[in-house]
Structures are given as C-alpha cells and as structure tokens.
Amino acid sequence: MGGDHGPPVVVPAVVRAISLLPEDVRFLLHGDQAVIAAALARQPAAARRIEIHPAERVIAMDEKPAQALRRGKGTSMWNAVEALREGRAAAAVSAGNTGALMAISRLILRMTADLERPALVTSIPTLGTTFLDVGANIDCDAERLVEFAIMGEAYHRAAHGVAKPTVGLLNVGSEEMKGHEEVREAHRVLREGKIDLDYRGFVEGDDITRGAVDVIVTDGFTGNVTLKAMEGAARFMGAELRSALFSGPLSSLGAILARSALMKFRERMSPTPAAPLLGLNGIVLKAHGGASTRDFTMAVQLAVDLARSDFSAEIERNMRRLPDALAEPAPAGAIEANGVTPHGAAPQGARE
Amino acid sequence: MGGDHGPPVVVPAVVRAISLLPEDVRFLLHGDQAVIAAALARQPAAARRIEIHPAERVIAMDEKPAQALRRGKGTSMWNAVEALREGRAAAAVSAGNTGALMAISRLILRMTADLERPALVTSIPTLGTTFLDVGANIDCDAERLVEFAIMGEAYHRAAHGVAKPTVGLLNVGSEEMKGHEEVREAHRVLREGKIDLDYRGFVEGDDITRGAVDVIVTDGFTGNVTLKAMEGAARFMGAELRSALFSGPLSSLGAILARSALMKFRERMSPTPAAPLLGLNGIVLKAHGGASTRDFTMAVQLAVDLARSDFSAEIERNMRRLPDALAEPAPAGAIEANGVTPHGAAPQGARE
DSSP states (O other): OOTTTOHHHHHHHHHHHHHHSOTTOOEEEEEOHHHHHHHHTTOHHHHTTEEEEEOOBOOOTTOOHHHHHHHOTTBHHHHHHHHHHTTSOSOEEEOSOHHHHHHHHHHHHOBSSSOSSOEEEEEOTTTOOEEEOSSSOOSOOHHHHHHHHHHHHHHHHHHHOOSSOEEEEEOSOSSTTOSOHHHHHHHHHHHTTOSOSEEEEEEOGGGTTTTSSSEEEOOHHHHHHHHHHHHHHHHHHHHHHHHHHTSSHHHHHHHHHTHHHHHHHHHHHSOOSEEEEESBSSOEEEEOTTOOHHHHHHHHHHHHHHHHSSHHHHHHHHHHHHHHHHSOOOOOOTTTTTTOOOTTTSOGGGGO | OOTTTOHHHHHHHHHHHHHHSOTTOOEEEEEOHHHHHHHHTTOHHHHTTEEEEEOOBOOOTTOOHHHHHHHOTTBHHHHHHHHHHTTSOSOEEEOSOHHHHHHHHHHHHOBSSSOSSOEEEEEOTTTOOEEEOSSSOOSOOHHHHHHHHHHHHHHHHHHHOOSSOEEEEEOSOSSTTOSOHHHHHHHHHHHTTOSOSEEEEEEOGGGTTTTSSSEEEOOHHHHHHHHHHHHHHHHHHHHHHHHHHTSSHHHHHHHHHTHHHHHHHHHHHSOOSEEEEESBSSOEEEEOTTOOHHHHHHHHHHHHHHHHSSHHHHHHHHHHHHHHHHSOOOOOOTTTTTTOOOTTTSOGGGGO
C-alpha cells in the first residue's frame, strides 16, 4: 500500500517479478483486499502464486516513527514484517515510510547488531559500489563502523555475486594517522585481519564514484550528507548541462541529435530502486517511495537474491569474531620503550 | 615558487593583476631572483610595482608540515608569510604545499580562533556558495562550528560583496532534534541571535548545490569527504556523458555541434582557483596547486579584495560575542516542571 503510488505500481511489479522468478517463489500481499484483487483480476496465472492478506489500515508517508509504532498494529506494513518474524515470509519489501519501516522492523524483528537503528545502504549508480550507513546511525564508534563493514560486505556478495568484495573505510586521507579516533580505531581492527574481510584501508570522498573498492563504510552523518551532496551535484550538473546545450541554435541541434545518448546517460545516473535495512533478524527491503513498476520489480528480485543467499549466516559468523577483534592490542611493554621505565616500576628482567 | 608550475604561472599572473588593479597595489615576489627577473624582463611597467625578495630555498609540494616547519626558515613561502607578520604586506598568496602553508602561517601569524589549524574554505562553482571547513579541523565541537560560521560569513561578504550573507549548518535533516550533539548545540547558539549573523538553520547535503544559503558550515571531516565526493561525482558524470555522447554516429555529430556549449559547461563546473586560510592573524590565500595564470590572477584579485575589506575586524567583533553566546541557557526550574518535584526537594514557594 506504501510509496507514492501504492497498488498500481506494486501489484504489476509483483506480476512481472513472478514471470521472471522460479516457480517456487510465492508472494503475500498485505493491504486493501478489494484494490489488490481488482488489480489482479486479469492476471490469473500470477494470482495463483499470490496470497492477499487483508489489512485495513495503512501508515501514512509522513507519519513519525513514534506514532507509527503506537498505531502500527494491523497496518499493511506491520503485517508484512510480522509475517517475516513468524516465518511465513523469507523477505519483506515496502515502498512506504522509511522511518516507520525501520522502527517497526526493529521492534518486531529485533536488531542483531549494536545499532540505534538498521543501517541504510545505497548502491552508487553504474558502478554498483555499496555505500553505508547513509543516515540511520548518526553517532558511530569503531565497533559500529566495523559492523557496517561486515554487513555491507555480505550484502554486496549476495546482491552482486562477487565472491570476495573489497572493503574501504571513508576518511579524509589515506595515511594511518588521518581522521578522527573512531575511524582510526576501526581501521586498526579491520587491518588486523581477525574479521574475515578483504579490507583495503582508507578511501577518500572521490573514491566513491571511482569504484576503488566494492564496499565503502562510513558513519550515518557523513554518509547521509555525502550521498545527498552527490545527488545534488548530479542534479545541478544536469540542469547546467541542459541550459548550456539549449543556449544557441547550433548546440540545440546538437542536443537533439544526442538526445538518446543523453537519456541513456540520465538513466545510468539514476539512484538504485531499493536498499536493505541491515542489522535486523530478517530481510527487509525499502524500495524508493517514488519507485516505478520496473524499480519495484528490481526490488523484489533483490529480496529473492538475498533470501536465497547465505548472507545472514555470513554476517553472524563475522559478528561472532567482533569482540575478539575489538579487544585492545597488548600495550607495548615498558621494556621495549627505549629501556626508559618509571623508577621502581621496571620489571625485574629489564634491570639486567 | 610553489604550485605545479611556479614562476611561469605566478609572474605572468601578477603582471596581469597589476594591469587590472589600482596604482597603489604593489607586490613582493619571494623566490629565485634570476628566474623572476628573467620572467619580468619584458614587463618594465609591471616591474615598477614589484619588489623581488630573493629566497634561496623552496618547500617541496610533497614535504610534510612538520618537516616544512623545521627547515622552512628562509624559503620563499616562509618569507612571504613573515612579510605579512612584519606589516610589509597586507596579504600573502601561494600555490604551494597546503599543509606547509597552514603550519607556517599558524606558527608565524598565530591563530585568532580556537582551532587546530586554519579552516579551509571553498566556493561551490557557479553559485559561489561558501563552504567550510573542507578538511583542516577534523574534530569540531559546537564552538568551532560557530567560529566557522563567523569567519565564513565575513569572508563571503568581503569576497562577493553581499551585505548580509545567509548562513546554514550542514545536517542530516532540518528538524531541531536531528544530528549529533555538536551540531545541535551550534544550532542553539546561532539561533539565539547573540552572534550577529543571518542564520537560517539546518541545511542538507543537496542544499550545497541548490544555493539555499550563502555560507554552509560543517566540520572538517564531513566537509572534506563531501567536497571530494561532489568533485568525484562531477568527474564521473563528465566521463559517462562523454562516453554516452560518442557511442554512435548521430550522437557524436550532436556532441560536435554542441561542443562549445559543453566546454562552457565544463568551465562553469571547475573549482574555484583560490581559498583563504581562515582563523589567522593575517590574510593568507592558497591558490590551487595546478592553478593557471588566469586562476592565479583571480587569487591575487581576491587577496586584494580581502585586504581592502573590513573582514578581519568583523570577525573579531563577532568572536568577542562568542563566550556569552556559548554560555548554557538558564535551566528550566523545578517549579515550572508541571509542579512535579522530587519529594522533600521542592522549594518552599512550590508547596502553596
């Protein structure tokens, strides 16, 4: 029922996904029974793989998360996540209110990671680079950054079929001593290799669109601002390009001749249609509010890829390695420290 | 002597600036006397307004700041900043090593603000939005963010002639409770109005290229990553656009016809040629290492604009208001708190 369009986009997208996916993939559609049934009326083949689960209420796109939690029970979104917890579904997809979906998913499914909220992931257009957290967890210590690395790596493998994705940590420079304490500590933990990841070290802002690594990790504040700034820059460039191209008759003719190339370009630059909420006991995908039928079909396919993959178990394996990896390294002993030790505190062996 | 090109760019730029600037603007050129004199040989008119100050040594572009401080004395960069401290110059411009210029300027001129290092400013192409700190001060408390607002606003007025620039604070959303503690506290201080600024509240990443406000303030970590990400996104889009345009004969013909428009577009997107180091007792400008003659001419003109403006005094005035503005607001008394007070701790007056 969610998103800017609701059933007129979601139902045709599910019908389309059914035609593309194996026979054993089935769907529960939560929402207004009459509306969904009407949309399915001329799709008997697809309808056989769909169960409609009536839900009388809907969470509005502008509802606050706290309000969604209070009055969420019995809404289509709540029921979809509830079906996941009860094992009746393997993944949930929604184009609805992001904040509400995060809050309801956290409440019903519980977090596996030590996060305020599920981490938000995005994929950089064209390159498919996985970038997280893009806004859910504002304050991040080293542990959270490492958790993002673990979850983002497993997600990237499941979504893109890359056997061993490479991981980088976003920073202001590539040298060891750069950045704030949290990022330097996360770098130490990831570099030591106790977490099973192909960690490549620090990356910088311009590496996001360079495809330097498959997975780029940052805190939710930096990730949110950076992603929006990049989207803004792309929009700004597009507008400037249009105004430059149509500034004179010759360039306008050129623009018309190059029209299909410019449209292809625009399509390649458009953001990914769906992203998982990471750190939950269950697979929940958030499709863009303005998702088209094609976008929502892709979101459904991504949900199936994730549900069929080993990604939850992989995350769990690496998460179990985390406490040991986070433990402080043995401090450099007083003995090695140029032989200089505080008077009276020198270990016996150092005296000789 | 600095930058990727040295005197072959700097000397012609100064000659060009002299032809554009009033008679009373004069120049001290620090560096290799023979090289500079040769470059000036056929410019007798300009040479009359230039003093060459021989400096035998140069700071390399890849020198570490600590090393530059140790062996910097007597280099062209050191002497240029020293002339500023001694009152022999009103502003210093360099295309050299940024880290070295920051360290040497801080040592010789001293900071006025409570910063690790001078703040780095950039101007967003086309719009001229002032954006800081873009990488010098990684850890920023509320006080530093407010200092950036004060300095950025005064800079924007001096550089762009805007009487009352508008100021925004970069955050993940525009609501009061969004973001981390530092940004919310800086918001409180700026909103209360004790600092003389036209503060417009929180702005988001995509507002940077929207021209929502004249001055956008953030910490050096977020600013550095965001700026590089935007530059990367612009480069990436440019490359994708080229490959889309030349993907077929019709679109290639279109691209050729639109060539001048595309070049104009590219020029409008290129970054600003120079930025001041803010927070110093003196006006120091860093020109882009790869600055062209035209870029360096603009850097010199900007230095003159700043030196002639009231900007240092304006910053000082607002900085003096800072301690009072930062003081915690009076806490809400127990009496007003719905009359509920801990048993036995209620003030006498509240009992009636």
